[in-house]
Amino acid sequence: MSQPSIPKGTRDFSPEIMVKRNYIFGIIRQAFERFGYMPLETPSMENVETLTGKYGDEGDKLIFRILDSGDYLKEVGDDTLQTRNLNQLTKSIAEKALRYDLTVPFARYVVMNQNKIAFPFKRYQIQPVWRADRPQKGRYREFYQCDADVVGSDSLLNEVELVQIFDEVLTKLKVPSTIKINNRKILYGIAEVAGIADRMMEMTIAIDKLDKIGEDGVIQELRGREFNDDSINVIKGLFGMTGDNESRLNAISVMLRGSETGQKGVDELKSIFKDVQTLGLNDCEIELDITLARGLNYYTGAIFEVKAKNVQMGSICGGGRYDDLTGIFGLKGVSGVGISFGADRIFDVMSELNVFPSGTDSTTQVLFVNFGKEEELYCMKLLRDIRKAGINAEIFPEAAKMKKQFKYADDKGIPFVATVGTDEMSKGQVSLKNMKTGDQKMISVDDMIEAIKS
RNA sequence: GUGGUCGUAGCUCAGCUGGUAGAGCUCCAGAUUGUGGUUCUGGCUGUCGUGGGUUCGAGCCCCAUCGAUCACCCCA
Numbered sequence: 001m002s003q004p005s006i007p008k009g010t011r012d013f014s015p016e017i018m019v020k021r022n023y024i025f026g027i028i029r030q031a032f033e034r035f036g037y038m039p040l041e042t043p044s045m046e047n048v049e050t051l052t053g054k055y056g057d058e059g060d061k062l063i064f065r066i067l068d069s070g071d072y073l074k075e076v077g078d079d080t081l082q083t084r085n086l087n088q089l090t091k092s093i094a095e096k097a098l099r100y101d102l103t104v105p106f107a108r109y110v111v112m113n114q115n116k117i118a119f120p121f122k123r124y125q126i127q128p129v130w131r132a133d134r135p136q137k138g139r140y141r142e143f144y145q146c147d148a149d150v151v152g153s154d155s156l157l158n159e160v161e162l163v164q165i166f167d168e169v170l171t172k173l174k175v176p177s178t179i180k181i182n183n184r185k186i187l188y189g190i191a192e193v194a195g196i197a198d199r200m201m202e203m204t205i206a207i208d209k210l211d212k213i214g215e216d217g218v219i220q221e222l223r224g225r226e227f228n229d230d231s232i233n234v235i236k237g238l239f240g241m242t243g244d245n246e247s248r249l250n251a252i253s254v255m256l257r258g259s260e261t262g263q264k265g266v267d268e269l270k271s272i273f274k275d276v277q278t279l280g281l282n283d284c285e286i287e288l289d290i291t292l293a294r295g296l297n298y299y300t301g302a303i304f305e306v307k308a309k310n311v312q313m314g315s316i317c318g319g320g321r322y323d324d325l326t327g328i329f330g331l332k333g334v335s336g337v338g339i340s341f342g343a344d345r346i347f348d349v350m351s352e353l354n355v356f357p358s359g360t361d362s363t364t365q366v367l368f369v370n371f372g373k374e375e376e377l378y379c380m381k382l383l384r385d386i387r388k389a390g391i392n393a394e395i396f397p398e399a400a401k402m403k404k405q406f407k408y409a410d411d412k413g414i415p416f417v418a419t420v421g422t423d424e425m426s427k428g429q430v431s432l433k434n435m436k437t438g439d440q441k442m443i444s445v446d447d448m449i450e451a452i453k454s
Numbered sequence: 455g456u457g458g459u460c461g462u463a464g465c466u467c468a469g470c471u472g473g474u475a476g477a478g479c480u481c482c483a484g485a486u487u488g489u490g491g492u493u494c495u496g497g498c499u500g501u502c503g504u505g506g507g508u509u510c511g512a513g514c515c516c517c518a519u520c521g522a523u524c525a526c527c528c529c530a
Contacts, residue, residue: 008521058528061455101530129530134455136524143530205528318530342530371488406490421488435490 009133009141016361016413021347023360024173025126028146028341031169032124035161037148040123042105045096052097054104054328056297062131064141065094098130102147103298103325103338110151111329119152119334126343138313138345149338151326156268159302159321160275162339163286166306166317171282174355175346177316180289180305183269184320186252187293189262193255194234196227203227204293207235211291215239238290245273245288252290268301298322304339308349316345361413365452366432368395369405369419379420382430382445389449409435416452 006012013021029039045066052060072093073081080088099105102125110117126146135141148165150158163179170177191200206221213221215236222232237255241248249266256262269288276286284306292305301321308316319339326334350356366386368379379395386393396405409417419431424442432448433440443451 005521056528058455062528131529133529134527135522139529145530315530340530345530369488401487402489403486404490408490410490417489419488423488431488433489438489438491440489 007141009135009139011140011142017347019363020350020356020360021343023356024343024346024350025144025146027172028169028343029124029126031165031172032146032148034168035122035148035165037122037124037150040106040109040125041127042099042102042109042125044098044128046099046105046108048091048095048097050108050329051100051104054298055100059100059297062133063100064098064130064132065090066096066098068093068095099127100131101129102127102145102340103149103322106147106149106338107151107325107336108329110334111326111331114331117152120150120158121152122148122150124148138348140344144343146341146343147338149336151334151336153337154335156271156275156302158337159268159272160279162304162319162337163272163276163281164279166304166339167281167284169341170284170306170308170317173346173350174283175308175316175349175353176283176310177306177308179284179286180292180307181269181272181286182289182292182303183265183301184299184303185261185265185268185301186256186290187265189256189259189265190235190238192259192262194227194231196231199225199227201297203235207238207291208293210239241290245286246270248288248290249273265301272302298325300324301335302337308346308353311349311352313345313349313352315342316349317341358415362415364392364394364412364414366391366393366416366418366448367405367409367412367414368393369402369417370396370399371421372399375420375422375425378425379418382418382420385445386449386452391449391452418448 051063076092128142128144130142166179187204188200191197191203196203202225206218210218241251249270253266292303299320300323303320305315306317321337323335325336370376383393415435417433424430429442429444430448431440431442
């Protein structure tokens with residue numbers, strides 16, 4: 001390999017970018033902990049069987065499998081090789097796979113540790129996940145998810161709090177957004193009323209595309225999937241709904257009077273809306289989106305999706321309630337609900353909106369200019385003190401030209417430069433320059449610490 | 455997995471119906487021996503993504519391959 005490269009859809013994160021990414025992770029982590037969620041980490045790789053079958057057929061194809069070590073063809077039957085049976089083959093040569101999301105490993109963890117866990121169990125998890133998707137805008141093969149889930153509680157209070165977390169984080173990050181909410185029970189109710197309960201998934205995939213391909217597009221898609229006109233007419237009834245969240249919910253309630261499940265979904269959403277309205281949100285707004293479907297198969301109740309306002313970008317967060325995720329692993333009757341922040345997309349949105357606060361350019365707050373051996377040691381004593389005072393500081397490691405040293409500070413985005421030569425040393429002071437305003441003053445060390453901290 | 459567009463200096467790109475590569479920015483040095491970002495002057499930079507083919511001759515045409523990017527599917 002002559003030119004080094006990295007795998008498709010992966011990225012290096014430079015120090016400048018990492019400072020900003022860590023800022024985002026920090027805000028999210030802080031919010032999770034503020035709401036009582038505890039950290040959890042699971043391995044990058046899981047057993048293949050843990051992951052397969054949880055994300056639908058499409059999802060299974062996007063799971064990265066890890067080739068077994070050693071002579072992995074030894075155990076493979078000749079007929080498997082002969083018939084080129086891919087499913088059979090991958091099963092016998094890859095027993096591990098990279099995690100595809102954080103929810104399924106979490107469910108696995110809960111089942112494995114059900115006797116040690118105090119329910120309701122609230123955990124958050126900030127780790128990368130991998131998908132063998134073809135990369136495109138805002139879409140990577142390795143990306144971070146920041147999940148918070150609570151299992152072992154049916155209460156809708158959890159949904160309300162999760163909406164508050166969305167609002168708190170996105171308000172702090174200066175990314176005003178619309179939190180779209182729907183309920184799988186309503187979608188089921190619609191399918192039921194339309195007489196296509198067994199094909200709910202297909203129906204939701206079609207209506208999910210409404211804002212992309214329009215009413216006619218959705219109808220065409222439904223026809224393409226060979227739904228009959230009666231069913232399509234019922235679904236059409238959704239498109240005409242206008243008004244605020246409450247009045248649309250009422251309209252849906254009327255439409256779904258024949259479906260018990262559908263009514264339950266309406267009631268759940270009404271309760272969530274009422275509470276959220278009473279408590280109020282900061283910079284986000286919550287909106288009923290009856291076409292919201294979301295791909296993940298395991299959602300059974302509320303579903304969330306968050307879109308940043310004023311930016312062309314797919315959803316930046318998602319989430320929902322799943323009644324029986326742990327059931328697949330043998331633990332029945334544990335309901336959970338969770339949300340996920342797409343940190344990579346949030347980063348892209350914040351870059352586009354230019355809303356990173358100052359101080360996310362550099363971690364170093366002040367650079368000391370190096371004049372030579374004698375001044376160097378004097379500065380290092382000062383450094384010891386101001387570092388103790390909680391300031392990130394460094395000294396240029398050699399007595400290079402001033403131009404070069406100042407340029408280094410400028411390139412790194414360091415906000416202050418301290419110059420200490422014989423003059424300052426004799427007065428016991430430092431010359432502190434604010435790199436943004438260009439102001440420079442000779443002041444005491446204590447005053448310098450004050451100036452940098454403020 | 456399917457389809458479109460594009461690969462030329464560190465970056466953004468120009469390069470005529472085929473005649474052996476250029477601009478801006480960046481970078482480096484100096485103007486300024488205790489001051490960056492602005493200004494001026496000078497300088498460095500290329501297996502034209504890779505491999506093959508056509509041709510007297512290929513950055514340009516043909517094939518393959520790799521990568522990037524966009525859309526579809528799906529999704530954070």
